[in-house]
Amino acid sequence: MIPKAQRTVGIIQPNYLPWRGYFGFIAEVDFFVFLDDVQYTRRDWRNRNRIRLPSGQSKWITVPVHSAQLGTKINEIQIDNSKDWAANHLTQLRQNYRRTDGFDGFFPWLEAALSAPHDCLSALDISLTEGISRKLGIKTEFLIASDLDAPGSREDHLISLCEKVGATRYLSGPAALSYLEPQKWEDAGIELAIKDYSNYPPYPQIAEPFEPAMSIVDLIFMTGDNASSYIPALCK
Numbered sequence: 001m002i003p004k005a006q007r008t009v010g011i012i013q014p015n016y017l018p019w020r021g022y023f024g025f026i027a028e029v030d031f032f033v034f035l036d037d038v039q040y041t042r043r044d045w046r047n048r049n050r051i052r053l054p055s056g057q058s059k060w061i062t063v064p065v066h067s068a069q070l071g072t073k074i075n076e077i078q079i080d081n082s083k084d085w086a087a088n089h090l091t092q093l094r095q096n097y098r099r100t101d102g103f104d105g106f107f108p109w110l111e112a113a114l115s116a117p118h119d120c121l122s123a124l125d126i127s128l129t130e131g132i133s134r135k136l137g138i139k140t141e142f143l144i145a146s147d148l149d150a151p152g153s154r155e156d157h158l159i160s161l162c163e164k165v166g167a168t169r170y171l172s173g174p175a176a177l178s179y180l181e182p183q184k185w186e187d188a189g190i191e192l193a194i195k196d197y198s199n200y201p202p203y204p205q206i207a208e209p210f211e212p213a214m215s216i217v218d219l220i221f222m223t224g225d226n227a228s229s230y231i232p233a234l235c236k
Helices: 020-027 085-097 103-115 121-135 154-164 174-178 182-187 216-230
Strands: 008-012 031-034 048-052 058-062 141-144 169-172 191-194
Touching (some): 008 020, 008 154, 020 121, 020 216, 031 121, 121 141, 121 216, 174 191, 182 191
Antiparallel strands (some): 048 058
16 A cells, blocks of 8 residues: 655634744645644734834734724735725834835835735735745745635644644644643544754844844845745755
8 A cells, every 4th residue: 555645733712913033934834734724813913013223122013903893704804905004014124124125025025015006904914824835935835815715713723723634643833732622632533743843043133132023024134045944944
């Protein structure tokens, strides 16, 4: 019998311009599923991220959204486009990073991507993440959970999504260790693996001390064409 080829799947909620570890995670899987059909959480990474400032501080850049009732799914969250948030973000990024090595090569693309019309937050997040992944040379195939019609809640939903795409291995972030039940995955015939972020090297930032959990734009602006060399999964 010919053994079944390993197919690794990762599943994470869509985030706004996430940190480099998110892209390292994507690079380590064959299929990446945007978990857009779960409850939206306020004051989280879904609609905001951080950039580094010359003062040594960090600043949030936030996409304004319309208020949502408890239980509203991520893919139901609408952007509040009555506020000129995209222009504001671009102004901040231009002022902050205009003298960096990667500015000329990255800012025009980002300007076009942020200026494109979006009403749905998850659609914005997914479009940006897919675009930046390709710029980094990541070839992972992307899927969206709400398109897969996978039943179940919490961990059972994750297993259902994996089964939908024929996963033999599931890569999880370390935070999920608090609720994952390994026996469930074993029963489903899916190997459970945990992502390790401990080997991510520091990169030059606009100010010290080094802060690792910055948006991917911080890395790309600061290091330009060398950005992928600071994401271990892209250096193999």
